[in-house]
Amino acid sequence: MTQLATPLLQQTYELRQAIRSRAHTGPTSGLATGAMQGNIVILPAEWANEFLLYCQKNPIACPLIGVSEVGDFHLPDLGKDIDMRHDLPEYYVYRDGVKVESRADIADLWRDDLVVFVLGCSFSFENALSQAGLTPRNISEDVNVSMYESNIATVPAGRFFGNTVVTMRPYTPKEAIRAIQITTRFPKAHGAPLHFGTPQDIGIHDLDKPDFGDAVSVKDGEVPIFWACGVTPQVAVRNAKPPFCITHAPGKMLVTDMLDMDLAVL
Template sequence: MKQFTSPLLQQTYELRQSIRRKEHTGVTSGLVEGAMQGNVVILPADWANEFLLFCQKNPVSCPLIGVSEIGSFAMPELGNDIDMRHDIPEYYVYRNGEKVESRSDIEDLWQDDMVAFVLGCSFSFENALSKAGLTPRNIEEDVNVSMFDTNIATTPAGRFFGNTVVTMRPYTPKEAIRAIQITTRFPKAHGAPLHFGSPEAIGISDLSEPNYGDAVTIKEGEVPVFWACGVTPQAVIRNAKPPICITHAPGKMLITDILDTDLAVF
């Protein structure tokens, strides 16, 4: 039996083991409160430098928290015994920019030249919102967060270009101001919202039909609040068309051993 220095590290390890055994295959929002979650992009090495530059030019939608060595599926700086081939509940596989399949592990697809990128996720600030009495609606309703394509352009880098994807959580205007104050402290989890109010202004026509994830209830007097989302790379991958790219399925993240507060700014 492994010995851990804290209950949280035991929880993160056990959840990754459960995912590895394919016992947990669902979304990870609200799981292991206090642990940073990560979006995942895996690319061949000859595409990795351009994607790294894309992340550096777009730190709000793509806040880097970890990059693997070439060919290594371990991420020791992010957690104990992480295996990038098995420790995500669902993977998407893209070939030449087209999503061709989803699967529960990628062991047989792993190549010796692959580089794994882990990007911060807004799920990591949901714990802080909940503690402030602003529990996100997706957690209240036990569904995946709503995610939308927008008309907000990213800054291109090499072959990578496209528009930003956002998550949406509804709040009253007063609550939205408090949510902005809280999430500003989490730049590695996308930080403050990009927009709130009129969805049409950022190219969203129907909040009941998210491009990814699930629709949530918007109550009378509430406004939609939009944060940058780590699904943005999946949008630009469709434009860049690498021969192979592997990502997490939206809402199904890598659970790390890093505390969300470790990367917060106070």
């Protein structure tokens, strides 16, 4: 993967510093434009292989872009100074599959058997959408992207199973066709949408009540478009019930020093 050029590297560095110092605690969508962001799942090593297999079987929802060494909270392949104990705006802590805590730092929870998984994030194609004049509504309304637990089952692996979490961005049909083309270029950032139109068809009953993130307005003539989301593993963690797991809070991602465009195949 390609490291950012200096001015953007400065931005990602400063953003991570702001997150580390808790000066920034909100969503990361639309920030450090051009830099790749990642979903995070941290599991004990004895659960790692099973989760790896789950990602392999569900490459659209869970596109792996990085895995740490056991016990290492650095991710040198994704950014030189990344410290996974501090560098997310918000962490979720799961015990036995139950979310027990949300916190700004996990330094005192770190263990030397933990493995960090980094999954591609749809924020990586939001920049490409914006450049095409298709700025996602969550960015123009300055809120967290809308996320919903759909009824689209993932492929189980070991103890991991569950439905796919999806993000939603509204577009007119003409815009949606262009958005499908653009996001198709980013298979490692969830790629093309899974569904458009009637939310009920994929088990979503109220767009105004996302399961994660914020609702956005859907205007007349617009259709909701649904992409797979890297929060999907959190549903699988709820089901697999590993004794210990840490994830990012939805929409509050790891900001890397790598180029968004590295996830584009064309």
